[in-house]
Amino acid sequence: MRRISIVSATVRAIVPAIALFTFAIGPLDAIAQGDPERGKVIAYTCTGCHGIPFYKNVYPTYTVPKLGGQNQEYLITALESYRSGERQHATMQAQASTLSDQDILDVTAYFVSIGENES
Ligand code: HEC
Numbered sequence: 001m002r003r004i005s006i007v008s009a010t011v012r013a014i015v016p017a018i019a020l021f022t023f024a025i026g027p028l029d030a031i032a033q034g035d036p037e038r039g040k041v042i043a044y045t046c047t048g049c050h051g052i053p054f055y056k057n058v059y060p061t062y063t064v065p066k067l068g069g070q071n072q073e074y075l076i077t078a079l080e081s082y083r084s085g086e087r088q089h090a091t092m093q094a095q096a097s098t099l100s101d102q103d104i105l106d107v108t109a110y111f112v113s114i115g116e117n118e119s
Contacts, residue, residue: 034110046067069116070112
């Protein structure tokens with residue numbers, strides 16, 4: 001019995017590690033949730049500030065974080081916390097308040113899909 005519990009504890013430790021590793025090396029693969037094509041349409045308003053390919057720093061007075069190629073979970077968490085008011089930033093709270101859960105999935109899938117050299 002003891003042996004079995006050690007095995008299952010090991011499996012419990014390894015499976016999330018593999019999942020994390022896969023996520024870290026494969027941001028463009030099927031782990032990304034949401035529809036990047038739909039997200040691209042939503043991202044039209046975002047890229048005015050967050051930059052579009054070959055077109056950056058629309059508002060030089062802001063430090064606008066780069067979204068392209070970011071970890072999708074991170075982007076989702078950021079948008080959800082702006083939307084809930086947990087993360088304070090008037091502009092981004094206003095932006096996030098217009099997004100549904102599906103919009104957040106799709107728009108973040110889009111930013112993940114374009115890679116880190118853009119936006
Ligand atoms: C008017 C300019 C503007 C627009 C439009 C805008 N953003 Fe932002 N965004 C910012 C600024 C400035 C910040 C940094 C805010 C802060 O310091 O918390 C930011 C932060 C973020 C962050 C957090 C990034 C990080 O590294 O923590 C995400 C995610 C984000 N924006 C997504 C979006 C999405 C998605 C849209 C479109 C629906 C959008 N933004 C539209 C200006 C904008």
